[in-house]
Amino acid sequence: MLKDMESGAILFSRGADKRFAPASMAKVMTAYVVLDLLKTRELRRDTTFTVSDAVWRKWNSSTGGSTMFLSPGEKLSVDDLLKGLITVSANDAAAVLAEGIDGSEEAFVRRMNKVAADIGMASSHFGTPNGWPDGGVTKVSAADLITLADRLIRDHPDGYARYFSIPKLQHGVAPDGRPIVQPNRNPILDRVDGADGLKTGHTREAGYCFLGSAERDGRRLIMVVAGLPSANARREEAQRLMDWGFAAAAHRMAAETRRGSASTSVAAGATHR
Template sequence: MKRAILFASAAALTLSTAAPAKAPPFDTPARVAYLIDLSSGAVLLSKNADVRMPPASMAKMMTTNVAFELIKKGDLKTDKMCTVRPETWQKWHGPQAGSTMFLSPNEQVSVDELLKGIITLSGNDASVVLAECIAGTEEAFTNIMNENAKRLGLTNSHFGNSNGWPDEGRTYVTARDLATLARAEIENYPDLYKKYYSLTEYTHGQTLGSGAAITQANRNPLLGKVPGADGLKTGHTEEAGYGFTGSAEQNGRRLIMVVAGLDSYNGRIQESVRLMQWGFNAWQSKPLFKSGTNIGSAKVQMGSSSEVPLIAPRDLALTIPAGILSKTGAMKIRYQGPVKAPIAKGQHIADLVVVMPDGEQVMPLVAGEDVGQAGFFGRIWIGLKQLFGMA
């Protein structure tokens, strides 16, 4: 049974913050647009963010998420060799198969190469080969994709294949869910994200005539145009239009954006760059707490300690419109509790919530120390205190 959400607030949890009357204006022809600031959790722009839409190749972020998780656990090696089944090659080669890595039937290709082919080249063939290599069949792999989606909190998304190919509506996402998925890629697998997502080009395969190596450029419209850009994934089908989920980091501040439903390749470039530049230029970051700062505490259930300190896992900041003057704002600590022991140091168990006129900005707080379970006699004593209203 879900515990009630508790709010802990104190006089100490006040600060001088900006409280804008309205956000800086931004208009875009994209049918869907979404922009968040990870330093504060602030949503800077939201246009049809919860409307279901086909993701096209942006679905491949979930394919790489599955692979990254397995690699991190040690269950998948990047040097593992995968076989390109002739049946898979037959379906996913040629102009009718969309973007391709130019794999060959019966070719042996490593997981490392496939990830580069998926992320940099948007290879539909590479996605299916990796899915079959990991799970045996693409259908079994999509079951893992949907399990991961549920675990990550993608509440309005479903995956029917590994590459986002149109499938009569079985595969759908929302911009908010895509941003959540992008955040998981960045925060949960930073080394793998850095290794694979910002390659500007990749070479694989040979031309039929001369046998020349085939080099393709990364379609990411931010690379080389927005400082700090390092991911993530474009998408395009006739059904979905042109879309992009992207991210960039400048001066320790990271933004994630999603645009979708644009009608041209150049339009996707223009709107992606424009939105990301607006996010960095029209908004400013106001520091709140340095990494490791003790912010408060949370009550603990059946633990060796009755409370656990809550600390900032990274530098926390508020996002406000550029040039806005400051005034007092309120903060709260929010968690579901009491938090049940055992608790690991660094575990995300609460959030710092800054209440703004146009919504909340939510930042994570983590346990500052390990808290073990109470011993046998400790549990008896806790039970007696609860029984007689002493706790």
């Protein structure tokens, strides 16, 4: 699905209401919830949470999932956790945020589902704060993800600008003592003009997915691709769809301008006669 935020026009849609597993795109819902709490001052960016032993055991790098390499007992700010959540898709950051805010992942997920319903994500349900496979509990639709991205960018423009286009994250220390530096997972940053968010996803069930956005000359597009067979296919499809969308939007705007000019000319001619 591809949407022009300025006009609200849906430029492309195929299977947009079909429900599927979002993988780590679910973290955008987690980010939206946290940004809401920051906006209402129920949280501050410098609020700190401690990595519990339970969260570390469940979400450390041995699981094979994405991580910001947190350590048990480590204290981190909400600001740093959001950076890890978005930039490197950190499962451990999502869990620390959930537990720190609501006491448990389960309680935070209930909050996620309430907020999702409130903003109109009628086809979506979340079972985890990070999108880890959960036996089919977590399901979304492309249309709902577009709604989520639209609301996040409109409701939290400062948070969007702060967290969603960080090029890399340095956190943690490798066994050889060197700092761990991970690049942003977004496949169209530096590949598509104006690209500045949002989030990739990948599991065996979901395939390779991406919820993305870019802005050019004051026009912002939001897109979803899902179920692709490889990271390369995801990147190429996302880039192709976004570039096509901007070309289509520019063509439509030019056509509207021509129609407007023609109408003005006709009106002027009628007045002259």
